Amino acid sequence: MINVTRCGIHAFHEVLGIDTDIIRFFWVFHSEHENARQTAxxxxxxxxxxxLDASDTPGHHMVWDSCKVDGDEQRNIVCHPGGGFKSASFHYWRVTIWDQNGNTTSSALNEFFTTYPRSSQLLPQYSMNQTYMPHSSLIFRTWPIVFASGLGHFNFSCNGKLNSASGHVLDPGWTNYHRTVQFVAYDVSDMLTEGENVIGAHVGTGFYAGDQGSDRFFWPKYEDNTYVRYGNELCFFAEIHLLHEEGSHDCITTGPEWKIRDSATSLANIYSSETKDFRAYPTRWDAPGFIEEDGWRAATPVTGPRGKLKYQSQPPVTLQDIFKPVSRKTIETGVITFNLGQNASTMIKIEFSGPIGSEIIIRFSETVDHYGKVLMLDPLFKQIERGVFCKVTLAGPGVETWEPDFCFTSTRYIQVEGVALNADVNLPVVHSLVGRHVSSTARKLGSIEIDKEDVSALIKMCYWSFIEKFGWLEVTHLLAPSTQYIRDMETLYSKILDDIFDAQEPNGLVPTIVLEIRYMCGPFHDTITWGGSTHVFEKMFEPCVRYMEYLRTKERCGGLIGHGLGDWGHDIAFGSNQANIETAVYYRSFYTSRDDLKTKDRNMVAQAVALHFELVPAQYIGDYRIEAGEISLKLVWNTLSGIDRPEIVLKMARQEEHPSYMRFIRQGETTLNEFWQDACRSMIDIIFDRKATERGEEIQIDVAVPTSTTGYLSITPQ
Structure with missing residues (x-):
């Protein structure tokens, strides 16, 4: 007997806003019988x-029937109804499968909700042009589905319950808003009550209309220090679809009858800086019974972005693990540092009380100095210590809770200024503080535990190590193989491909950062090993061809590629082994060095490129120590794996001094750093993460089996 355990639609993590007439189904089945198989x-x-239950007698409510199909296919089952899907409607579907004995089993009921085709797919005429979306009272007893988008980010509220309809934060997904604007769908039927109901949203700048702030730091002055601004006015739109019990359907859209007001959050810099004045916060503004006073005004239309509307199909961002401080320390009067014990991408939550008008500063850091104060080790980014912070003004006198509305950061240490731990000092009192890990909801696939303590610690570090903001495409191709062992990445990578498609320049170049938060130049804008990460799907074939045609214009000296960032993370990072790395990736078969003949072509990086592409005779292959950065280390370890020498990988990782993975652990780090350094500017990075994760599959592991014996197996995850 086989059972269908999971079903879904490819490229859609959530299915409340399907906006295409062609979808692809998949399902997973399980059986206790070893030889069980699907035959149809x-x-x-x-x-x-x-x-659906009467599918053998089709009627006008039937949308599509594949009929019985012989085969064992479970993925990419194309569904393309002749007349398309009905607009703004629930659709129900079920799969039935046959096994080798002719037995049938059906899946549980599945459903999805559609949007509707628009000829232009542009934003509606009326959008919100400030930060609080309307306080609009709706009296109905219905089944409502809400489509909404607020740029840059918005927090959706129903009856005073912020984000409770979905649990999402930082909606909608970041896009090139000139090309694509994502919207989010919410089912709020369980949140409605008899009588008055209220829909609302709080909107902040995000990546759309970023504002550095006059007293904040964003980027070193060695280059242009401004955001890429896609728009100047915040905007919001929504459609509320009311599906009545008798079958009728109404739609309420945002317009001039909706009300708005300025937010108490006056600065919402995505780069870890917010300013909020609780004195200006209209308590329960989004709940029934609220009386609109001064400051509320009618919404007016604005010129929004021209991007086409697209459903947010990738896994949303949510708050996940909770970090309670493992220690706290009063550095000086009014300054307290909390150690969360784990470095991670975090949105904190803090409760404090104090007199009206009290001003509190919150700073974030991955490391601290010997006094316990926040510390940035890189002189180039030293301003982060004083120029990246959140500022909160209390309304007093009771306990007030603050959490960022639209920003997050990588942090282990929280420095709170202008407060005390108890009321003995004439300062506001901190009652509690926690960190909340913010990450993708991509489905977790598995984990691994082994009896080697240092290797287990390394695997744990990999879970928390990733770049948390900028859209560097190095992350896309360096992490792709390893993350697929840990998370279901299909819908996220589908979204990244759409971003690449939107970002490609007229000459064919795919920028190093997609999407761009700031304009970069030189190799930070054009690097093969970071920027050319495209996967050949039908949609991406032409962009891939255009990118290769662009690269052909960059050839020199008969075909070499000499521009780019080379082997980032090794030596000084910039320009290390450029010709080796960039040219090898370009051709996937070519080895040379124009950097420093007879010197740099004799290091590990140069040799690994040749080894990886099978250009070195077997008798010349030997043991190595780590002398590589993020790009070439992949080639080094792939090479060692190819010659069946995983013990060398472990020996390299366990070196006492850098370059060494275990050196990070011995120094007390909880995540992997950007460079092979103790005093590193970024202590949460993907650079060496994916190598450690992938190479974990090559280590011999003791496996306890459910018998009286112990088995020793060398396993390779598939």
Whole structure:
């Protein structure tokens, strides 16, 4: 007997806003019988559950029927109804499969909700042009689905419950807003009450209309120090679809009858800086019974971005693990540092009380100095210590809770200024503080535990180590193989491909950062090993061809590629082994060095490129120590794996001094750093993460089996 355990639609993590007429189904089945297999399947889609149950007698509510199809396919089952899907409607579907004995089993009921085609797919005429979306009272008893988007980011509220309809934060996904604007769908039927109901949203700048702030730091002055601004006015739109019990359907849209007001959050810099004055916060503004006073005004239309509307199909961002401080220290009167014990991308939550008008500063850091104060080790980014912070003004006198509305950061240490731990000092009192890990909801696939303590610690570090903001495409291709062992990445990578498609320049170049938060130049804008990360799907074939045609214009000396960032993370990072790395990736078969003949072509990086592409005779292959950065280390370890020498990988990782993975652990780090350094500017980075994760598959592991014996297996995850 086989059972269908999971079903879904490819490229859609959530399914409340399907905006295409062609979708692809998949399913997973399980059986206790070793030789069980699927021999046929049938998928049926209908507008009602009753029609689905009566699929053998098709009616006008039947949308699509694959009929019985012989085969063992479980993925990429294309569904393309002749007349398309019905707009703004629930659709129900079920798969039935046959096993080798002719037995059938059906999946549980599945559903999705559609949007509707628009000829232009542009934003509606009326959008919100400030930060608080309307306080609009709706009296109904319905089943409402809400489509909404607020740029840059927005927090959706229903009846005073912020983000409770979804649990999302930082909606919608970051895009090139000139090309694409994502919207989010919410089912709020369980949140409604009899009588008055209120829909609202709080909107902040995000990446759309970024504001550095007059007293904040964003980027060193060696280059242009401004955001890429896609727009100047915040905007919001929503459609509320009311599906009545008798079958009728109403739609309420944002417009001039909705009300707005300025936010108490006056600065919402995505780069860890916010300013909020609780004195200006209209308590319960988004709840029934609120009386609109001065400051509320009618919404007015604005010129929003021209990007086409697209459903947010990638996994949303949510708050996950909670970090309670492992220690706290009063550095000086009014300054307290909290150690969360784990470096991670975090949105904190803090409770404090104090007199009206009290001003509190919150700073974030991955490391601290010997006094316990926040510390940035890189002189180039030294301003982060004083120029990246959140400022909160209390309304007093009771306990007030602050959490960032639209910003997050990588942090282990929280420095709070202008407060005390108890009321003995004439300062506001901190009652509690926690960190909350903010990350993708991509489905977790598995984990691994082994009896080697240092290797287990390294695997744990990899879970927390990733770049948390900028859209460097190095992350895309360096992390792709390893993260797929840990998370279901399909929908996220589908979104990244769309971003690459939107970002490609007229000459074919794919920028190093997609999407761009700030304009970069030189190799930070054009690097093969970081910028050319495209996967050949039908949609991406032409962009891939255009990118290769662009690279052909950059050849020199008969075909060498000499521009780019080379082997970032090794030596001084910039320009290390450029010709080796960039040219080898370009050709995937070519080895040379124009950097420093007879010197740099004799180091590990240069040799690994040749080894990886099988250009070195076997008798010349020997043991190595780490002398590589983020790009070439992949080639070094792939090479060692190819010659069946995983013990060398472990020996390299366990070196006492840098370059060494275990050196990070011995120094007390909880994440992997950007460079092979003790005093590193970025202590949460993907550079060496994916190598450690992937190479974990090559280590011999003791496996406890459910018998009286112990098995010793060398396993390779598939």
């Amino acid at each position: 399947f049938q998928v049926v889609v209908a507008l009602t559950i009753s029609a």
